[in-house]
């Protein structure tokens with residue numbers, strides 16, 4: 498059973514699950530509920546995906562009851578980060594999501610906004626930002642009154658064992674990017690090297706951010722991202738995820754949560 502409804506000061510809500518199966522069900526319920534609420538309020542649901550293990554953990558969305566109950570035609574899909582490779586390349590976050598989810602549910606193809614993979618990382622980032630600007634103008638994506646950034650209904654992030662989120666890696670200069678919505682890197686420490694990524698101001702402007710992390714190999718980074726630790730860790734990318742007005746929820750399995758102190762939690 499999940500340890501849920503636990504709020505860790507300003508580090509968001511923690512949902513710690515006994516098994517990956519339980520985590521996946523809770524994640525599917527959470528996404529389906531946010532989708533329903535956004536469609537009711539705004540008529541659409543803008544969601545940004547990541548790559549990696551996240552997509553497998555979202556797999557239940559393509560099964561009953563979600564495949565029938567979710568209003569897929571109202572979804573507008575983006576990527577919080579993407580590797581600059583062809584769309585049919587095994588490293589492509591688009592391909593991962595297409596094979597694992599998007600091809601299995603009735604999404605409208607024109608609502609799927611992936612990068613142009615035929616240009617440089619720099620051009621791909623700038624074109625992707627332009628696309629998002631058009632959709633903000635058309636109100637498919639809301640705008641944050643605080644930051645003027647797009648306000649996605651939901652941004653889903655994974656986290657690497659080094660604490661990276663999207664393609665924001667520890668000690669990288671793009672962590673300081675304040676003016677651009679989408680930026681690029683050509684020196685990713687994790688292959689492939691060329692990537693585009695949402696910047697921190699965009700991530701922190703979302704209405705909801707979910708951090709989905711599983712496995713003991715990530716437990717130290719989870720501890721540094723959530724617990725009260727030395728000030729040095731304030732620069733860990735995962736710790737820099739702090740939605741300004743939105744809600745942050747951590748979906749963890751027991752392994753990922755195994756190094757959390759636990760003594761700083763308070764019931765919500």
Ligand SMILES: O=C1O[C@H](COP(=O)(O)O)[C@@H](O)[C@H](O)[C@H]1O
Nearest residue numbers: 547548549550551655656657663
């Ligand atoms: O390279 C990436 O890694 C992170 C984490 O991946 P995971 O497999 O360890 O969960 C992912 O969130 C990001 O989108 C991806 O480009």
